[in-house]
Amino acid sequence: MPNLNVSLARATVTSPFKRAGRPGATLPADRAMLPAAPITAGPLASYRRICGFTEPGTLPLTYPHVLGFPLAMRLMTARRFPLPVVGLVHTWIEITRHRVLHPTDMPELTVYAQELTPHRRGTEVTMTTEARLAGELVWESRSGYLSRHARSKPPAERPSGPPGSAHGTPAAELTAVAEWRLPGDLGRRYGAASGDRNPIHLYPLTARLFGFPRAIAHGMWTVARCLAESPRPDEVHWVRADFKAPVLLPATVTYAADATGFQLRGTGRVHLTGRTGSAAARDGRS
Numbered sequence: 147m148p149n150l151n152v153s154l155a156r157a158t159v160t161s162p163f164k165r166a167g168r169p170g171a172t173l174p175a176d177r178a179m180l181p182a183a184p185i186t187a188g189p190l191a192s193y194r195r196i197c198g199f200t201e202p203g204t205l206p207l208t209y210p211h212v213l214g215f216p217l218a219m220r221l222m223t224a225r226r227f228p229l230p231v232v233g234l235v236h237t238w239i240e241i242t243r244h245r246v247l248h249p250t251d252m253p254e255l256t257v258y259a260q261e262l263t264p265h266r267r268g269t270e271v272t273m274t275t276e277a278r279l280a281g282e283l284v285w286e287s288r289s290g291y292l293s294r295h296a297r298s299k300p301p302a303e304r305p306s307g308p309p310g311s312a313h314g315t316p317a318a319e320l321t322a323v324a325e326w327r328l329p330g331d332l333g334r335r336y337g338a339a340s341g342d343r344n345p346i347h348l349y350p351l352t353a354r355l356f357g358f359p360r361a362i363a364h365g366m367w368t369v370a371r372c373l374a375e376s377p378r379p380d381e382v383h384w385v386r387a388d389f390k391a392p393v394l395l396p397a398t399v400t401y402a403a404d405a406t407g408f409q410l411r412g413t414g415r416v417h418l419t420g421r422t423g424s425a426a427a428r429d430g431r432s
Contacts, residue, residue: 156223171228173259178217180255192339198374205247208370210285214275217257229293236365237290242384253277268294320402330396336367363393372408387420
């Protein structure tokens with residue numbers, strides 16, 4: 147497994163030499179792969195605790211993304227990758243689970259950059275992660291990462307959404323379910339469990355270096371925590387989440403949800419919106 151700290155260091159070195167929005171920029175066709183290997187019990191247990199998952203017999207829907215993230219970082223910090231990694235903003239993620247995964251499974255992981263898309267605030271890259279068991283695709287995710295830069299003519303926004311759902315995420319305010327008090331060290335604790343020790347999540351000082359007044363919560367923690375709070379997380383087979391605003395730590399946030407969607411709200415702002423569905427909804431069955 148690639149070392150995330152090495153990738154972060156490489157990003158610091160290579161990012162100043164890359165210019166987002168360069169005409170004719172293309173994505174390398176490289177694919178990063180991790181052969182089938184046992185899932186390490188200790189990190190998985192730590193991840194469950196920090197995110198609130200309580201079903202020990204199944205793998206959390208978001209966990210293969212954690213396993214594949216070092217591969218994605220290796221690709222995005224490579225010299226041929228056209229966007230500077232420093233400053234990239236995770237804007238959305240879609241996850242589809244084609245079958246339930248268990249902690250004893252040994253998935254093969256493949257990660258690749260799928261496409262570059264014009265965005266009204268810059269250029270967005272879609273990174274795809276796939277998990278297979280004996281060659282069968284059992285889990286996949288697509289993530290959008292935005293590199294912000296000026297555009298002469300903002301493009302039209304493309305609607306998007308998970309398989310079998312209406313486009314987009316819920317706009318109406320959902321019913322509040324729980325209030326969470328998030329400690330100032332949440333980023334360091336989740337970073338230790340997930341391996342993602344991006345400086346913007348660790349300390350106020352390191353976050354200020356990148357333009358944030360305080361450390362911010364990991365976006366993938368907010369998605370995982372919301373999924374863990376659902377009545378039956380093991381029955382969620384797809385999710386689309388859109389990151390609207392960072393959660394500055396410490397913070398008090400409100401988790402709101404209905405049968406098909408969720409939100410994470412702060413004072414006067416929505417941090418996260420999402421939609422979920424079961425296997426039947428994913429496959430278009432009633």
